[in-house]
Amino acid sequence: MTGSKHPASAATLADPVLEIRDLSVALPAWADRPLAVKSVSLTVGRGETLCVVGESGSGKSVMARSILRLLPEPHLRIAGGQILLDGEDLARADDRRMRQIRGGEISMVFQEPMVSLNPLMTVGRQIDEILEVHTNWSKAERRRRVIATFEDVRLPEPERIVGAYPHELSGGQRQRVMIAMSLVLEPKLIIADEPTTALDVTTEAQVLTLLKELQTKHGTALLFITHNFGVVAEIADRVAVMRYGELVEYGPAAEVLEHPQHPYTRALIDAVPSLVPRKHPKPDATAPSESILMVRALEKTYGRAASGPNWLARVLPGLGRGRRSAVKAVNRVDLEIRRGSAVALVGESGSGKSTLARCLIGLEQADAGSAMIAGDEIVGLSRSDWRPLRSRVQMVFQDPFASLNPRTKVGDIIARGAILQGVNPETAMDQARTLLGLVGLDARAAERYPHEFSGGQRQRIGIARALAVKPEILIADEPVSALDVSVQKQVLDLLDDLRRQFGLTMLFITHDLRVAAHVCEEIVVLKNGTIVERGMTADIFANPQHDYTRTLLASVPGRNWQRRGHPEAPAPLGQ
């Protein structure tokens, strides 16, 4: 095994809290490989952060869960090796002992805070329950401790939040509650399984800072699982890289990030899009290109604006919260996109970027304003009036697993759009085969079904489908956020190539500034349905005008790591 060569420094750690020796976890007989985790050896020292990095299917989560024995036995079971917590082997501990350890000595923070919290219990009570099980403190003592922990994780108004239900909190607050829950018994080790993946960038940055601070304060060891090298650069002391259940590289963070030994690690690090903004394309000598998409004062409101509270809420004011008030998802947006340009629409969840895109492609009807595609008004068009315009604008969807009909052959999926435009089926199928070649797939893929392809390949099929009708504008709605890191860059480069080849205009929706910088020359920053800043990517990165843009830039994890050697990358705040 390659892992055994280099981590000499890691294996002889002075004061290990957790020591995993030759751990193997067996998969059920019908899986694609016999072992999910293949003789992995790791140590986590007191007060240090070990990041385990890997793509989906690398066995990193299974490894983490096997430490607490949270595997779905008997399908997945520990097949060999030891898990030593201060010398005690957890792989052989009985259930009673494991219950004491879970939460008490080792605790876990999961990825999705909404599903990890019980929606019918106040968050205070959920933490109180842990104390009730593990300690014999009085009710008042427990309450004091819960509030103190909430203060620790910097939840605003801890007294109030104790009585709040999970749905009343924001995503970041929920993850803070989860961290409070894992901290409340002062465990020796916290296992965090992609705790920031479901959060917005700005929230992610706050949660990472918080974790780091708490770790210094309490001296807790942290085993942090992630697929994001930016996050690794931000918090890791040491790094372990996993692939197909094996440890391929293991060592101090600085060393692994700067001088990766294993080709796989190098590939993963190279696949992280840099924060270096792309240069302007050479100014086109032919003509200043005309505008192809013109949006004026576009508005879209969700919820009921006009009706107000219902009759009962009017009669008994104060009783019941009533209906949520209307949300302006898109609020008087003006936007102009010139032919052949690539514009990134950047914003966090709830900024209205997807709604704006859906209005432009006719999946949603805007309430007011105007949007012209190459001179034709699209606001207010009926479904049938839209049909002739369909060949002008197409969309690449976010989730490659949901965006292809599982019961239709790939060739038919791609050819369908052209057939609807009146191309005869034979020709359309030939074009589909050509397109498959263009997006880097075999032409024979046309005869197969979507489930035979990986996520990245499916996204290529989705791109081919969008191109089949020869659109002028391509709207890409977070096309890589559901893909593995190593595939993301390939898909981005493909989009960039195709855009040049076909002279496409691209509207690229993303929450990730790295991705935006990689493919787009222009950036539009959206917040709460309004545009707060727009301009050339390079200008915005060099000199952001709006506070929110500055916060977004400063929140990108690992920006300092990537900044080295690239002076044109944005400086962090305060420098």
Added chain:
Amino acid sequence: MSTSFWIRFLGNPRVLLGLIWLGLVVIGALAAPLIAPVDPFAITGKPFVRPMDGFLFGTDSLGRSVWAGLVHGARTTLLIAVIATLVAVAFGGMLGALSGFYGGLVDNLLMRITEFFQTIPSFIFAILLVAVLSPSATSVVVAIATVSWPPIARIVRAEVMSLRSREFIQAAVTLGERDFVILFRQILPNALSPLIVTGSLLVATAILTESALSFLGLGAPNFMSWGFMIGAGRSFLRDAWWLVAIPGIAILLTVLSINLVGEGLNDALNPRLRTP
């Protein structure tokens, strides 16, 4: 259907048991004129002959062969149940699909109609329908279909609603596909598995309803059926138990088999929802 589906489906011992019994019933029903070449209403012997005493399953109060009644009855019962189910699935499926796809006013209207049918106690409604339409094979089919379509409509509606928001449907919309094509070529094929499962279980309910109607004398006249046999034999229960027990056991086993196969279908089509 992929190979893994058939392995999961046929590898289930309960499914095999169910399929074996159902196969026997279907063969018996198809081959009725060959294995019991007499009119089931014809008097073929002395009344109340015990089973295995010249007649395989004995004779009834008028001397009609119970065996002939059983296999010819299987024809009637199965035919009526299957046709009624198909009608219910087609009608309920169509209504549910429209309701789920268009939503809003259409959905509201169609679902209120569905609820109207669901609020009436179904068996009493079926009796009423047969009584009003006068007993005949057609009216039994109509009655059973009328009381069994609402759950189908509900299931298809829920399935269509969740599929409608999937990205591949949105992709079809952005390509300019027409509504009916989206509904029939993209949505319904993906909504098929719950429909097959519910449909197969509905056959069992239809058999029970048909038998109950025939028991009350509201079945198709001039067609022998299991429910009718039980109804005719019930007054001699103490003297000639086999008149009631044999068709009763046939109903029990058939309904049980259909349920086993239906559950097996469900497990095989949705492997992740399987309860061990």
